[in-house]
Amino acid sequence: MSDFVFATAQYESGDWDSAPLLPANIIDTVARYTSIDVAPAGVIVPLSGSALFRYPLVYLTGHLPVRFTSAERANLRAFADRGGMLFVDDHNHDVDGTFHKTATEELRSVYGPLREIPNTHPLYRTFFTFPDGPPTTSHELNGWGDNLVHKTLSGVERGGRLSLIYSSKDYSSEWNYHPENKRFLSVDNTRFAVNLVVYALTR
Amino acid sequence: MRSRAELRPLVEWLLRAALVALLGVALWRSTRAKQSGVEHRTVVTGTLRRTLEDATRSPDIGGVDLVVDASPSAAELRWLAALARARLTVRWRGAPPSLAVAADRVREPQGAVGVSLAADSGTTVAIGDSAGALDTLHVGRGGGGASLRAPEVVGAVSARQGAYVATAPPPNGQPPRAALVLGRAGWESKFVLAALGEAGWTVRARLPAAPGVSVSDPALLPIDTTRYDVVIALDSTAADLAPAVARFVASGGGLVIAGGATHLDSFRALTPALAGVRLPGRILLDGDTVTPAALPLRPLGAVRTDAVVLERQAKGLAVVARRAGQGRVLALGYDESWRWRMLGGASGAEAHRRWWSRNAGLVAPEHDSSAPVRESADAAPTATLVNVLGPPAPSFTAPRRSPSRSLPLTLLVLICLVLLAETASRRFRGAR
Numbered sequence: 220m221s222d223f224v225f226a227t228a229q230y231e232s233g234d235w236d237s238a239p240l241l242p243a244n245i246i247d248t249v250a251r252y253t254s255i256d257v258a259p260a261g262v263i264v265p266l267s268g269s270a271l272f273r274y275p276l277v278y279l280t281g282h283l284p285v286r287f288t289s290a291e292r293a294n295l296r297a298f299a300d301r302g303g304m305l306f307v308d309d310h311n312h313d314v315d316g317t318f319h320k321t322a323t324e325e326l327r328s329v330y331g332p333l334r335e336i337p338n339t340h341p342l343y344r345t346f347f348t349f350p351d352g353p354p355t356t357s358h359e360l361n362g363w364g365d366n367l368v369h370k371t372l373s374g375v376e377r378g379g380r381l382s383l384i385y386s387s388k389d390y391s392s393e394w395n396y397h398p399e400n401k402r403f404l405s406v407d408n409t410r411f412a413v414n415l416v417v418y419a420l421t422r
Numbered sequence: 423m424r425s426r427a428e429l430r431p432l433v434e435w436l437l438r439a440a441l442v443a444l445l446g447v448a449l450w451r452s453t454r455a456k457q458s459g460v461e462h463r464t465v466v467t468g469t470l471r472r473t474l475e476d477a478t479r480s481p482d483i484g485g486v487d488l489v490v491d492a493s494p495s496a497a498e499l500r501w502l503a504a505l506a507r508a509r510l511t512v513r514w515r516g517a518p519p520s521l522a523v524a525a526d527r528v529r530e531p532q533g534a535v536g537v538s539l540a541a542d543s544g545t546t547v548a549i550g551d552s553a554g555a556l557d558t559l560h561v562g563r564g565g566g567g568a569s570l571r572a573p574e575v576v577g578a579v580s581a582r583q584g585a586y587v588a589t590a591p592p593p594n595g596q597p598p599r600a601a602l603v604l605g606r607a608g609w610e611s612k613f614v615l616a617a618l619g620e621a622g623w624t625v626r627a628r629l630p631a632a633p634g635v636s637v638s639d640p641a642l643l644p645i646d647t648t649r650y651d652v653v654i655a656l657d658s659t660a661a662d663l664a665p666a667v668a669r670f671v672a673s674g675g676g677l678v679i680a681g682g683a684t685h686l687d688s689f690r691a692l693t694p695a696l697a698g699v700r701l702p703g704r705i706l707l708d709g710d711t712v713t714p715a716a717l718p719l720r721p722l723g724a725v726r727t728d729a730v731v732l733e734r735q736a737k738g739l740a741v742v743a744r745r746a747g748q749g750r751v752l753a754l755g756y757d758e759s760w761r762w763r764m765l766g767g768a769s770g771a772e773a774h775r776r777w778w779s780r781n782a783g784l785v786a787p788e789h790d791s792s793a794p795v796r797e798s799a800d801a802a803p804t805a806t807l808v809n810v811l812g813p814p815a816p817s818f819t820a821p822r823r824s825p826s827r828s829l830p831l832t833l834l835v836l837i838c839l840v841l842l843a844e845t846a847s848r849r850f851r852g853a854r
Contacts, residue, residue, distance in 0.1 A: 222608040253632040255607055269709050272764040275609055301764050301771045302616050345637055378620060420607040421629045421637040422615075 223249065223420060225261035226274035228305070230291055233283035233318070236263070237310050238391040241278070247398035248409040249416050253346070266291040275303045276419040280310045280391040284321040287329070295329045299375075299382045304419045312356075312364030312389030319387060330375040330383045338371060342381065346417040347410045353386065354411050356393040364389065380422045384415070430851055437844035444837045451833075461485075462511070467492040467585075474501050477510060484509070487815075490516030490807065492585035496800035503810045513815040514807065519545065520566070522802035523581035527593040528571070529651075530783035531622030535593050538569045539581055540802075552577030590801045597789040600624040601782055602645060604663060605656030607631040610681060613760035614654060614778055621779035626650075630659050645670045651786040655689070657682035664688030672747035676785025680754040684720060692751045694729035694744035695722035700757055701737050711767035714740070714777075718757035732784075743784060750785040 225242045229235045242261030249257045264270050264277060267290035271277065277298075287295070295305065307326065309319045323333060336342065338352030352371055359368045365387075375383040394409050401407055462485035465473045470488060477483040478501075486502070488494070494502075506512040522540040527533045541547050541561045547568075549556045553576040559568040580589045601618050605611035607629045618625045628638035645653060645666045653660075653667050653675065660667065660683050671677050671692055679689055684697030697720035704716040714735065721738020725731065732752075733741035740755045763774035800806050808814075848854070 222606075222610075253607070253635075255631060269765070273761070275612070275760070275764060297768075302613060303764065346631060346635065378616070380616070417607055417631050417637060420609065420612055421627070421631070422612065 222256040223276075223416065224258040224274055225249075226264045226277045227261060228266050228271075228277045228279035229263050230266045230279070230281075230285065231288055232286040233281040235279070235281055237282055238280050238395040240397055241280075241391060241395045244394050244396060244398045244401075244409055245412045245416070247401075248407065248412050252410070252413050253417065255416070255420065267294055269294075271295075271298055272301065272303070276416065277303065277305050279305060279307045279322075281318050281322070282310045282316075284317040285325050286321065287325045292325075292329055299330060299377060302380075302382070304380075304382055304384070306384045306386070306415055308386040308389065308391045310389060310391040312358050312387060312392070314365050314367070314387055316364070323385065326375075326383060326385065333373040333375055333383070333385055336372045336374045336381070336384070340381075341422070342372075342384075342414060342418050345421065346413045349411065349414070353388060354408070356388050356390060356408075358389045358392050381418070427851070430847055434844050434847050437840050437847070441837065441840045441844065444833065444840065448833055448837070451830075462487065464489065466490075467494050470494055470498050470502070474498065474505065477505055481509075485511035485513075488512065488514040488516075488811075490514055490518050490814075493518065493521075493587045493800070493803040494807070496803075496806060499800075499806055499810045506811070512811055514811050515814045515817065518804045518807065519583050519586055520804055521547070521581060521583055521586055521588045522805065523549070523579060523588040523590045524801060525575060525579035525590040525593045528780075528783055529599070529786040529788060530779045531599045531624075533783065534571045534573050535575045535579070536569060536571050537575075537579055537590075538567065540567050541581070541583065542566070545583055548582045549579065550582065551575040551579050586803065588801055588803055594789065598624055599651045599782075599786060600626070600649060601652045601654055602642070602650045603627040603629075603654045603656065604660035604683075605629060605654075605681070606659050607637060609760045610656055610758060613763050613774070614656065617763065617775040617778040618654075618782060620775050623779065623782065628659075628663075645675075647673055647675045647787065650675060652676040652678060652782045654678040654680065654782065655683035655686070656680050658686055661686055661688050668692060671749035671751060674748040674787045676749055676782070676787060677746075677751045678754060678781055678785060679751065680759075681720075681757055684722075684753055684755070692746045693753050694726050694751055695739065695742040695753050696724040697721070697753070697755055698723050698738065703758070703761070706765065710765070711770065712761045712765040714756060714759075714762060717759060717762060720755045720757060722753055722755045741781070749787065752781055752785050754781065 225246050227242055246257055246261060249255055264274055267288060271294055307322060311318050313319060326333065343349040343352055355368055358364060369387045373385045374381045394412060461483050463473055463483055464487040466489045473486055502512055520542050524538045526536050528536055537549055539547055539559050543561055543563050543566055546558060546560045548558050549570060556572050557570050559570060561568050578589050578592050580587050601623045603611060603615055603625060611629050615625050615627055626639040626642055628636050628642055630636045653670060664686065667677060677692060679693055683689060700718055700720045703718040719735060719737045719740060722742050725742055726744055729742050729744035731739055731742050743750060743752045759774060763771045766773060
């Protein structure tokens with residue numbers, strides 16, 4: 220039985236499936252670098268259903284405004300209470316964008332205020348070491364979106380563990396390519412995803 | 423016929439003879455009193471202390487018959503036993519109830535206090551501590567015991583049945599507890615760490631995520647009882663540390679073997695039972711909640727003769743424990759207990775946390791108790807009574823007062839009067 224299944228959150232508003240190639244790429248990365256038992260295919264899990272609790276790490280992204288239903292909010296609250304971790308990435312890479320504004324508002328209502336994750340956090344050393352914090356993406360460097368290089372991620376800790384990680388760096392665009400194309404990269408840009416997975420599985 | 427003057431010497435002679443006879447009686451009485459012993463008192467529990475004080479000061483009390491109508495304190499019993507060894511004849515009778523109480527701290531960081539009671543079947547016993555009543559326990563017809571768990575107690579714990587009281591010394595404090603978790607990076611490891619951490623355990627872990635790469639806490643080794651109470655082996659990644667873990671258990675540490683670790687040859691000498699083939703858990707429909715019965719299980723078999731089965735499911739044995747060396751070992755047949763936490767509904771996380779903390783506590787060693795033992799505390803008064811004074815006497819008669827060693831006042835007055843009369847008679851007739 221596979222220990223780890225990559226799960227993408229499906230929510231009723233917005234375009235939750237905006238990065239369809241990302242799961243396969245991350246699964247390939249986890250299998251490539253670690254000995255973690257990983258399922259060969261990811262799953263799509265509705266935020267409002269009980270299936271959410273089968274996948275303690277869930278990835279959520281989109282471009283469009285996010286409005287959680289009351290069932291989604293309640294489920295997410297319980298998910299966090301029981302120890303689940305949610306990784307949210309702004310596919311717009313734009314702090315003035317609608318996704319950022321609405322998603323952070325919704326997340327605040329469920330998790331409480333988001334705080335900056337310091338770049339010395341164990342998240343950046345748990346497998347690969349990222350001494351400068353979250354790795355930059357090409358979308359940050361080429362001036363798209365808000366034309367900013369975000370130095371940190373933000374999140375919420377519960378009981379000394381991150382239960383929410385929010386990224387404005389647009390990893391959804393950065394990692395949304397077929398795994399076969401990694402061979403064209405001098406440095407694998409999905410390595411930070413290994414840290415996310417290993418952190419979720421060990422903390 | 424003799425004149426009065428002639429009779430006077432005869433009377434004086436008779437008075438002297440009477441005086442000698444009275445002195446002889448007095449001498450006989452004093453000798454008899456020394457030989458026949460002293461006062462033998464019958465007392466009830468309420469007046470025992472005063473009698474003990476009297477008996478310690480005065481040698482006139484030669485025996486005590488104790489009618490037990492309430493629990494004598496441990497100090498009174500020890501006092502009585504000391505006097506009995508010295509010179510006192512002690513007997514007792516009565517029908518005190520079988521009553522014993524124990525209060526032990528559960529071996530977890532925020533450990534509650536477990537109160538265990540032994541009492542006669544069909545009785546009701548009030549349990550309390552120094553602050554007041556805790557609860558009332560009823561001992562059923564079938565068994566001779568009952569128990570309760572109190573979050574905390576103040577001072578000694580007592581069990582009261584009528585006038586009889588058993589008092590257990592206060593349990594020791596709550597020492598910090600440390601656990602080492604050995605397992606691969608995965609949901610089971612993560613949620614065992616979370617459960618123990620939330621329950622107050624200090625948790626360290628070594629969780630391999632790739633060949634040569636482990637997520638682990640610094641200064642993990644050595645594994646010894648000064649650093650850890652319990653080692654939890656969740657899968658085969660614990661194999662390389664098995665010899666150190668075996669030494670840890672032999673010296674008094676606790677070991678929990680779960681999941682894939684139940685198949686490790688390295689733990690074969692320690693494990694209380696061997697795990698069978700993994701049986702899948704119940705298929706969950708939308709909205710179903712997970713309980714331990716729905717988890718995947720490796721049924722435990724080949725249970726050692728010295729092992730104790732603690733949990734069983736329809737599919738087989740789930741939790742088995744045994745002592746190994748100075749330590750204890752627990753084998754868990756459940757797999758993927760994390761699903762209980764995540765899919766166990768509103769109470770699943772709490773239940774999972776308590777279950778893991780309890781399992782670790784079951785094998786954790788007992789830390790030295792530094793709680794002072796109260797002088798008057800007696801956890802099993804009836805047993806102590808029999809132990810100190812022997813079995814009860816079938817019956818004893820009412821106390822009989824022995825002749826006093828001192829001369830009675832009437833005898834003394836009589837002697838004085840006879841002596842006075844004889845002397846006066848002689849003096850009045852001019853004789854010396």
